[in-house]
Amino acid sequence: xxxxxxxxxxxxxxxxxxxxxxxxxxxxxxxxxxxxxxxxxxxxxxxxxxxxxxxxxxxxxxxxxxxxxxxxxxxxxxxxxxxxxxxxxxxxxxxxxxxxxxxxxxxxxxxxxxxxxxxxxxxxxxxxxxxxxxxxxxxxxxxxxxxxxxxxxxxxxxxxxxxxxxxxxxxxxxxxxxxxxxxxxxxxxxxxxxxxxxxxxxxxx
Numbered sequence: 538x539x540x541x542x543x544x545x546x547x548x549x550x551x552x553x554x555x556x557x558x559x560x561x562x563x564x565x566x567x568x569x570x571x572x573x574x575x576x577x578x579x580x581x582x583x584x585x586x587x588x589x590x591x592x593x594x595x596x597x598x599x600x601x602x603x604x605x606x607x608x609x610x611x612x613x614x615x616x617x618x619x620x621x622x623x624x625x626x627x628x629x630x631x632x633x634x635x636x637x638x639x640x641x642x643x644x645x646x647x648x649x650x651x652x653x654x655x656x657x658x659x660x661x662x663x664x665x666x667x668x669x670x671x672x673x674x675x676x677x678x679x680x681x682x683x684x685x686x687x688x689x690x691x692x693x694x695x696x697x698x699x700x701x702x703x704x705x706x707x708x709x710x711x712x713x714x715x716x717x718x719x720x721x722x723x724x725x726x727x728x729x730x731x732x733x734x735x736x737x738x739x740x741x742x
Contacts, residue, residue: 538571554708561716569673576668576698582615584660585690589668592678597670604655610642613663615690634659672712679717685733 539560540547547553560568578586586601620630637659644654670678675698681687682695695717703713721727721736732738 539565539568557708558711561712566673569676570671572672574668574670574672574675574702577665578668578694578698579665580663581694582661582690583658583664585615585688585694586664586666587660588682588688588691589666589678589694592670592674592681597668597674599666599668602665604658605652608645608651609655609658609662610638610645612638612658614659614661615663618689634661676716680720680723683717683719684721684729685719685735686729686731 539545539556540553545552545556557568578589581589590599614634616627616630620626637657641654641657644657645651679695679699682691683699685692687695699713699717702717703710719735724739725736726739727733727736728739
C-alpha cells in the first residue's frame with residue numbers, strides 16, 4: 538500500500554517487506570490499518586472478552602456465541618488462581634457455578650426462554666468469538682494488555698494471540714517480537730499509577 542502511495546513497484550516481495558518495516562519503524566501507522574487479523578477465540582471468560590472489546594479503534598468487528606440460542610446449561614467457566622490457591626475457596630467457587638448451572642436448567646424446564654435465563658449466567662462463563670481487527674489496533678491492544686498491570690486472563694489471551702501469529706510466517710514473527718510488547722517498552726518508562734518496577738516511572742512534570 539505504501540508502494541502505491543510512493544508510485545513504487547510492488548511486484549517484489551522482498552522490497553515490499555523492507556518498505557513495510559521502514560514504515561513501521563518510522564511510525565507511519567496508517568499503513569498498518571490495511572492489515573486485517575481474523576481470529577476465532579475460545580477458552581476465555583465473558584469477562585476477559587468484554588475487556589478485549591474495549592479496544593474498538595480502527596473499526597474492529599466481532600461475533601460472539603449467542604446466549605439467546607445456545608443452551609448454556611453445561612457452561613464451562615474460568616477458575617482464577619486465587620481460588621485455586623485455597624481449597625476452601627476453590628470449593629466455594631465451584632459450588633456457586635454448579636448452583637447457577639442448576640438454576641439455569643430449572644428455569645428452562647419451567648418455560649423461561651434461553652435468552653431470558655441467560656441473565657443469570659456469570660461473567661466467568663467461557664464464551665467464543667470471531668474477531669476481526671487491523672494491525673494498528675492489535676498493536677495498541679498488545680501494548681496495553683501485555684502490561685503486568687493487565688488482568689491475568691486477558692494478558693494470557695494476548696500472549697496466546699502473539700504466539701499463534703508469530704508462528705504464521707517470518708514477517709509475523711518480526712511483527713510480534715518488535716511490536717507486540719508492553720507499553721513501557723514503547724515509551725521507555727512506566728505510565729501506570731501503580732508501577733510493577735519493570736521500568737522506571739516517568740518523573741512528574
